[in-house]
Amino acid sequence: MxxxxxxxxxxxxxxxxxxxxxxxxxxxxxxxxxxxxxxxxxxxxxxxxxxxxxxxxxxxxxxxxxxxxxxxxxxxxxxxxxxxxxxxxxxxxxxxxxxxxxxxxxxxxxxxxxVKGYGGKMESVAANKKIKLPMPQELRCWYGLYAIADGVAAEVEKDGRFARVTLERGDFILITYLPAPGEEISLTLGSDAAVPAVSAAVWQES
Known part of the structure; x- marks a missing residue:
């Protein structure tokens, strides 16, 4: 899990x-x-x-x-x-x-x-689209989300359970997780802005 x-x-x-x-x-x-x-x-x-x-x-x-x-x-x-x-x-x-x-x-x-031993990537995050968080076979992962619009409704889903938070421009979320084969964490952003946030994913390489 x-x-x-x-x-x-x-x-x-x-x-x-x-x-x-x-x-x-x-x-x-x-x-x-x-x-x-x-x-x-x-x-x-x-x-x-x-x-x-x-x-x-x-x-x-x-x-x-x-x-x-x-x-x-x-x-x-x-x-x-x-x-x-x-x-x-x-x-x-x-x-x-x-x-x-x-x-x-x-x-x-x-x-x-x-630093060496850690991988990562950055990307913009579109509104009203389900995003699957990276799930590499590594030791530990982090997913940072930075809001660049107001009134962003962020919904994180894991194992059929949801965490919801409203973000204003300049707010930040950090999700820390340990990958598990065949499972996933997803994120959806509700917003009037086409691109309401940017993300940075990081993982500790095994």
Whole structure:
């Protein structure tokens, strides 16, 4: 049987900090007691407001990064590798933290960082569509959902039981679960917005 827990964090409970190019909001970090500032963590989910027209990404050796835009537009450039113009809620860029990366333009973004031994992916979540949470044959999984619209009715189904919560823009849900073969956890978002949330899935690789 799938074992799962759901944590709801409201936007006024989240931690905001300034960085060189704007403001970052930490949504979730693992393990308990992890410290992003000291670079002591296994994974981290966050959102950032990029205020400067030109920004240089903080070097993060040994960290694999995923990035998606929520608003605005930037051109992301990895020195010696290539560049890409990012489209909000459509593109996801994966890159290594030790790359020399910079951006041109202003935006609000959504981020996932993982160390070796953890996998992950990010995607936008459509309204009124049943989404099955990833169920890889791994040790432990997490599924973070970040609301980007108001009045989002989130319904989580597991073993025929339902948990329901209403989210406002900036609220965050973290579902922690242990995969079980042949079983599933699903999520449905009721909203007037076509894309009311974005998600970051993380799993500890065996």
């Amino acid at each position: 799938v074992q799962a827990g759901i944590l709801v964090v409201r936007k006024d409970e989240l931690e905001h900090k300034r960085w060189s190019g704007g403001i970052t909001t930490q949504l979730a970090i693992w393990p308990e007691g992890a410290d992003y500032g000291a670079r002591k963590f296994d994974w981290r989910i966050s959102s950032a407001v990029v205020e400067d027209e030109e920004s240089v990404f903080t070097p993060l050796p040994g960290i694999h990064r995923h990035l998606m835009l929520l608003e605005g537009g930037i051109e992301l450039t990895h020195e010696g590798i290539g560049s890409r113009v990012m489209i909000p809620l459509a593109d996801t860029e994966e890159f290594e933290g030790e790359w020399k990366t910079k951006s041109s333009g202003r935006c609000v973004d959504f981020n996932l960082m993982t």
